[in-house]
Amino acid sequence: MAIFKHQRLENGINVYIHPTAKFKTILVQLIFHRQLCENEVTQSALLPAVLQRGTNTYPTRQKLAWRLEELYGTELMSEVFKKGERQLICFTLDLVHDQYLPEENRLLRKGLEILNELLTNPLLEGDTFKADYVRQEKEQHEKVIKGLINDKIAYSIERCLQSMCADEPFSVFKYGSLEQLAKVDASSLYQFYQTFLQETPVELHIVGDLNVAETFALVQSIFTYRRGSEKQVPPTIVDVQRREVRYVRDEMDVSQGKLVLGYRTGLHYGDNDYAALLMYNGILGTFPHSKLFQNVREKASLAYYAYSRLEKHKGLMIISAGIETSNYERTLDIINQQVLDMKKGAFSQADVDNTRSGLRNQFLVEEDHPGALINRAVDGILAERVYDTETLLARLNAVTRDDIVRVAEKIDLDTVYFLTKGGA
């Protein structure tokens, strides 16, 4: 099955259309690709919020919200992601397909026009953004940066990765820093915005029951703004010198300790061994039948959650578990033993078979979610290897036990992070 149709607009925006009759909605994602660069991530993370405050047609947040609601509750939001050493600024438009709306036949056009308006026709005050809007959104963004601590699981994972990659661009927080934020004002942000539009490589993905040619023509007629030469994002550094395991510990007044282990896999999404890495990670820790769930949770009753997860572009793996702080040593021993068993090939044929069918299930299910389809396309574009489901399944089926052990041997523990009780 073809994944998507690609066309580059005259101004260099890459458009990807994923036609499918499955959904009642059309999902649009406009994704800007930036280098993870300490001096710029804060501004690019803040920018979407300021743009959403007002345009010339919809000068307030309230007027914009009202307009979107008029379009049958169309949702418009912005998010920031990190994939490898790359910051993705993503605008999402989620709207109902016309065929379910008897009185409507142009909802996609109306939605795209708002998106284009937001991007290219911001409300200005003199020659810059409206100062009030920038001030208020800086305050909101400060809360976003500080708010990482509110989710102790996400916080402990971020702390582990930041410590592990301290000397690499990957350690840059996707929302930026308070220091950089303090330097931003309406004028500097507006200057940044102009460069941002000119130079940032950008993709527009659309998933839904669409006529491909008509949709390209529609997009071409709306996104006509002028762009300059693109600033290419340098590749993510995956191959990093291995070192002795480091132990990092934070104290906080919490009920549960969070244990996070960071590993280098040296393998990324585009590697030939990536399917084997998926199998490795599946046997070790993504399913209820996996070693971590079975040994940390089911056999030892040490945790409610214990899993492993890949960062597929940077070549990292993390293991995360929530435990009683007094069980730190015991849990760490069990986890280390599981990782060692993987290297020794101490896993059963049933582990291999169950993991393979579990991953097959995941790949197929992705086709039922518009957002997952786009995410897979973006992963493929980043790695310059775009896979459709059949190819993914074929690669998965070709993985042997030896492949998994070979991958296991490449994986080294780098950092053990523990968020533990302490403080007041």
Add this chain to the structure above:
Amino acid sequence: MTKILEQSVIKEKLYWQRIEPGLEVFVLPKKGYNKKYATYSANFGSIDSHFIVEGEKRELQVPDGVAHFLEHKLFEDEEGNAFDRFAVLGASSNAFTNFTNTTYLFAATDNFTQCLELLLDFVQNPYFTDESVEKEKGIIGQEIRMYEDNPQWRLFFNLLGALYQKHPVRIDIAGTVESISKINKEVLYQCYRTFYHPSNMAIFVVGDVDAEQVLAQIENNIHKHNYQPLGEIKRLLPQEPAEIAQEYIEQTLVVSEPLLNIGFKEQDLGYDGEKLFRREIATNLMLDIVFGPSSKLYNELYEEGLIDDEFDAGYVAEIDYSHSIIGGETADPERLYDRLVAGIKRAQAEGISQAEFAHYQRKAMGEFLKSFNSLEFVANSYPAYHFKNINFFDYLQVLQELTHDDVNQRLQEHLKLDYMARSVIWPKS
């Protein structure tokens, strides 16, 4: 006999059959989807902690958290556990417990028939041992600890504790480390016998399936068990006073910013069906008009820096308890509280216009349509509404029949300051 419910706007066809002795089964075919998703729900949740055991006379008060505990343990059987069997079939399985229901589910792309058989079998075959019950206490203990560090969760349960004096909705779904320590296999079997009878359960299957085949398979499986009809389940809920328990509750946690929730306790209770559905939809519409992203109040508060874009207002409608909850993170919970109270008074004085009402009605219609992309959402929602005698597919019709008077009435009757409580989480300094 199979009934077919057609919904022309959403272009869906729902097959519905009652299988003796009283299991309600729903099948929603979705062409083209890879995933097949099935839920098996019991009308048994965390609030059902006091009842009369089937076939006995005496009342039983079970430890808090028992419905959730049972959910964890039902996956196990004599030879192993259902998780592993789903894994062999390449499917993922899970379960969740809320205040009123317990739901078991799987998602599969292959081996659907075997997965469905497995779901039916494991839910109908309890196997609890002292050893496995003890082992689970460590796991659920960590689940409880995890939630103790979750500020939103604490904010929410503190508020329920302030709104309700006696109703068990005020108690955490998983119970406490102390309450679950008292759970043993006998208690689990007593709950199972009382609540896991087909007549107190429902199944929902969605995906690219043949509805008639699915219904026949379920019927065959259920009939193998030779169920006897179940007597009435006697749930003994305490008499909950109209008044709230306390006006204010606070806690300190490691958070970057304070959090505020205010809650309104419903006074108009004790019925189910379409009337309840209408009240739920009308109240949610009213809350969106007064507190939603395009409301005057929301935008004033946002510009003053008192709320962020996660600020939310929602209503929960159950037969014997209902409430709305409004709030989020805020720099200044006291000022936000004052501003919300003033905003409510202003909204009540101004009322909601016909034009505003029509605007939000249209928005709600679009949001309902969008939610049908998610098989999980439909399959998780439908049975929960069914247990309240509501056909969830009637949503659009009920929405269309609402008038702006209904919504204005909710504005005056539901947002009563006398029945309001507030919950605050303060950052630990």
